Structures are given as structure tokens and as C-alpha cells.
């Protein structure tokens with residue numbers, strides 16, 4: 001064995017919800033060979049290249065963030081107290097002034113570092129320069145689902161449709177065979193991409209067996225805009241265009257009627273729920289309990305730090321577990337196990353990677369995190385799943401492994417000196433502030 005971690009409380013997130021009170025995992029060639037009790041792992045530890053003592057920690061699968069724009073961390077706190085539509089106009093002005101391949105990579109490293117340090121091992125990221133997104137992901141060691149974007153106006157890159165198609169195809173050529181990249185097609189939304197261009201984007205995704213992700217039904221204004229233009233609500237519009245299936249991830253889905261929930265359930269499209277972003281932009285509260293009742297796969301996302309000010313999946317988790325209780329008046333909605341699934345297995349399913357990530361089971365990638373329990377807010381632990389959903393903070397994540405490689409050790413990145421990145425961002429900050437003046 002290359003690595004054995006033992007003596008931890010193991011929350012496997014397997015289909016049976018198995019928790020091993022004193023256990024760990026054995027890793028070989030980047031994959032989990034065994035998840036078992038410490039006693040069962042002892043013979044493997046004896047011959048392992050490395051043994052990690054997980055005592056005082058929860059060991060769980062790496063977190064999956066299904067909606068992010070990591071490079072927008074450059075604009076953290078720049079635009080506040082506006083609804084999505086005027087907010088976007090200001091955001092696009094700042095992006096247009098600041099972003100190029102180098103600054104996009106810088107912002108992506110910043111965002112991915114924050115994610116990895118908080119235990120996120122896979123992220124779906126939509127941004128202007130996907131090749132730079134991958135370079136940033138590899139700088140810190142996080143897996144990324146990304147690829148060509150579609151956006152009808154020129155946007156930051158100035159591409160026309162042919163340019164966007166070429167960039168999307170190039171991305172598949174470059175990263176189609178990589179374990180650490182899930183190549184995807186990411187049109188911005190039904191209000192910024194025309195129907196025929198959405199169809200073109202989906203056709204490219206289908207030809208490559210790739211993921212397709214877009215923003216959908218984030219605000220009432222967007223629903224009214226799309227319904228006014230096409231005579232159908234957003235989800236019906238996407239369904240009419242043939243865009244919804246099990247390889248589709250829809251970010252937000254805040255404003256859905258019963259019929260639209262039925263469409264998502266029928267087509268198997270996944271929802272990326274971004275409660276922090278939806279609250280801060282006053283977009284509304286998604287009908288998550290109704291979606292779960294309908295059997296829709298609901299995963300979690302942070303959205304960009306420009307709409308939530310950080311990329312905290314633990315905050316997203318706690319909001320997902322509490323918000324819907326408060327809004328519905330029903331304490332039984334969104335159980336702890338449903339919430340934990342949103343953080344892990346539902347994310348894996350959304351990304352079409354349930355065979356590789358999302359749980360600690362033999363054959364899957366050794367993407368896993370160790371969470372410190374020796375904290376005043378962490379004792380006693382009667383139920384580790386309750387602890388994860390309601391008490392854990394991102395700063396409790398001590399160690400992070402991706403494909404068996406330790407990419408965070410004692411709360412510090414192992415591949416990259418983040419001090420350089422922070423200094424570069426601080427150097428750029430005055431220019432960012434001036435961009436919207």
C-alpha cells in the first residue's frame with residue numbers, strides 16, 4: 001500500500017451510510033483499496049509506504065462544489081447590495097477591465113486554494129479562460145470540471161460563436177483524457193445564449209460525452225425575460241431545446257413551478273443549489289424539499305466569491321440544512337443525511353463521476369479529508385454526520401488528499417506557496433477598485 005490512514009471516525013458516504021467508529025482507508029495507485037476498521041487495516045499498515053494516524057479526526061470523502069467561478073475571487077466585496085441584473089452589469093464592467101489569461105489564472109489559484117484548504121477536492125467552474133482554469137487547478141492540486149463557455153455578447157474574450165466553438169473543441173483535445181479534468185460545456189444562461197447556440201453547445205457536449213452546465217431560473221426577472229422572449233418558462237425552454245438529461249447541471253433553479261420540478265425529475269438533470277449566493281443577491285429560496293421529494297439530484301455550490309464573498313461549502317451545507325426548515329416551518333425537511341449527500345454523493349452524480357468520487361469505497365479516487373475534532377465547538381460528538389452538517393467549520397479541515405496525494409498538510413497547501421498569490425492579488429487590488437470607478 002502507498003498510504004494507510006487509521007484510527008479515525010470514518011464517514012464513508014456509501015449507499016448504506018456506513019460510519020466506521022475506529023477505522024480508515026488503504027490507498028494504492030491513487031485509489032482506495034480498502035475502507036475498514038483500524039484492526040482490519042493493521043496488516044496493510046505494516047507494509048505501507050506511509051501511515052497517517054487519524055485519531056481525533058473524522059475522515060470523509062473530499063467535498064464536491066458543483067457551481068463556482070473561482071477567478072471571480074479577485075472581485076470579492078467589490079459590488080454590494082444590488083439585485084442580480086444591475087449587479088451583473090457592474091461585475092461585467094470590472095471583469096472586462098481586469099481579466100486576461102494571467103489575471104484569470106491568478107484569481108483561479110486564489111479561489112481554488114481557498115476551496116482545497118476547506119476540503120473541496122472537485123469543483124465545477126465556469127469561467128472565460130478554461131485552459132487557465134485547469135492550469136490553476138493543477139497549481140494547487142484540485143480536480144476541476146470545466147471547459148468552453150458560451151455567451152452571445154463578446155464578453156471578456158471577444159470571441160464570436162465560431163471562436164467559442166473552436167475553444168470548446170480545443171479544450172477536449174487538450175484535456176479529454178485527463179483524470180483530474182472533467183471536460184464540460186458551460187453556456188452562461190438562457191437569457192445570454194440564443195436557442196440555436198444552446199443547441200450547438202449541447203451537441204458538442206454530447207459528441208464528447210461531456211457535462212453540460214448553465215445558470216437557470218436564478219431570478220424572477222430572468223424567468224420573465226425568457227418567458228417573454230420564447231413563450232416558455234426557463235426549464236420548459238431548456239427541455240424544449242433538448243438540453244436536459246443526466247449529464248446536465250443547472251445552477252440555482254430558484255424559481256420553479258410544479259411542472260418544472262416534474263421536468264427536472266423526468267429528465268434526470270441535476271440542480272446545483274447555491275443558498276449563499278441566492279440569499280445575498282435576494283434571488284430567493286429554491287424549493288429544495290420539493291425537489292428532493294420529486295427525486296431530483298440536488299448538489300451544492302458556492303457560486304463565485306463575488307456573490308457570496310467567500311467559497312465556503314460548509315456555509316452552503318449549513319444553509320441548505322437550515323434554510324428550508326425555517327422557510328417551510330417543517331423541521332424534518334432536508335435531513336442531515338440528505339444534506340451530507342448534497343456535499344458529496346449528489347455532487348459526484350451531478351458530475352457523472354459517481355464511480356470515481358463522492359464516497360470512500362474501494363476503486364474510487366483517494367480524494368479524502370481529515371477534520372479536526374479537538375476543538376471546543378467539536379465536542380462531544382454523538383453523531384459524526386450531525387457534527388459535519390451543523391458544527392464543522394472550514395478551518396477544521398487539517399489534511400486533504402486528492403488521488404492519494406496530500407495536497408493540504410496541517411492546513412497548508414503542499415504544491416504551492418499561497419503567499420505569492422496573495423501578494424499578487426493585493427498588488428492588483430487598486431486597479432480592480434478603479435475598474436468600476
Ligand SMILES: [Zn+2]
Nearest residue numbers: 215251303304
Ligand atoms: Zn454562477
